[in-house]
Amino acid sequence: MALLPILEYPDPRLHTVAKPVQEVDDRIRQLVTDMAETMYDAPGVGLAATQVNVHERVVVIDVSEEANDLLVLINPEITWYSDEHQVFEEGCLSVPGVYDKVERAAEIKVRALNVDGEPFEFHADGLLAVCVQHELDHLLGKVFVEYLSPLKRDRIRTRLRKQQREAQKQAV
Numbered sequence: 001m002a003l004l005p006i007l008e009y010p011d012p013r014l015h016t017v018a019k020p021v022q023e024v025d026d027r028i029r030q031l032v033t034d035m036a037e038t039m040y041d042a043p044g045v046g047l048a049a050t051q052v053n054v055h056e057r058v059v060v061i062d063v064s065e066e067a068n069d070l071l072v073l074i075n076p077e078i079t080w081y082s083d084e085h086q087v088f089e090e091g092c093l094s095v096p097g098v099y100d101k102v103e104r105a106a107e108i109k110v111r112a113l114n115v116d117g118e119p120f121e122f123h124a125d126g127l128l129a130v131c132v133q134h135e136l137d138h139l140l141g142k143v144f145v146e147y148l149s150p151l152k153r154d155r156i157r158t159r160l161r162k163q164q165r166e167a168q169k170q171a172v
């Protein structure tokens with residue numbers, strides 16, 4: 001098990017579109033283990049492989065209060081979106097310290113493979129629906145701040161670049 005470095009916005013690698021997993025093998029299972037450890041350590045409720053610079057369609061999510069209900073999605077796809085929408089305040093491990101309201105479908109249906117390569121489907125609403133949509137956006141190369149106004153995005157980009165420069169200076 002290993003903690004993986006998380007890419008931070010505005011890193012251009014976050015805009016890479018993930019490719020489907022060809023085979024759920026030991027390499028993918030190790031990636032899932034490392035991603036879960038990284039997510040729990042951060043701490044977060046979801047992590048897409050894109051965020052750890054692996055551009056394959058793998059997501060880990062755990063929205064439980066106890067952080068003990070890991071959901072693994074390999075090659076996930078949303079097969080249905082409700083017409084009803086909800087607004088949630090979102091944050092992102094790739095955009096540290098930034099939270100803002102994003103409107104998304106209130107309910108979704110998802111199809112994916114589990115860690116054993118077996119297909120499954122589920123219905124999600126509430127925080128789980130938001131989290132799945134957020135993480136699948138990462139697999140498409142989209143970060144949640146792209147839902148915000150250009151002015152807010154520019155301010156966030158400027159602030160994060162400044163923080164990254166300061167962190168680099170302190171590391172030297």
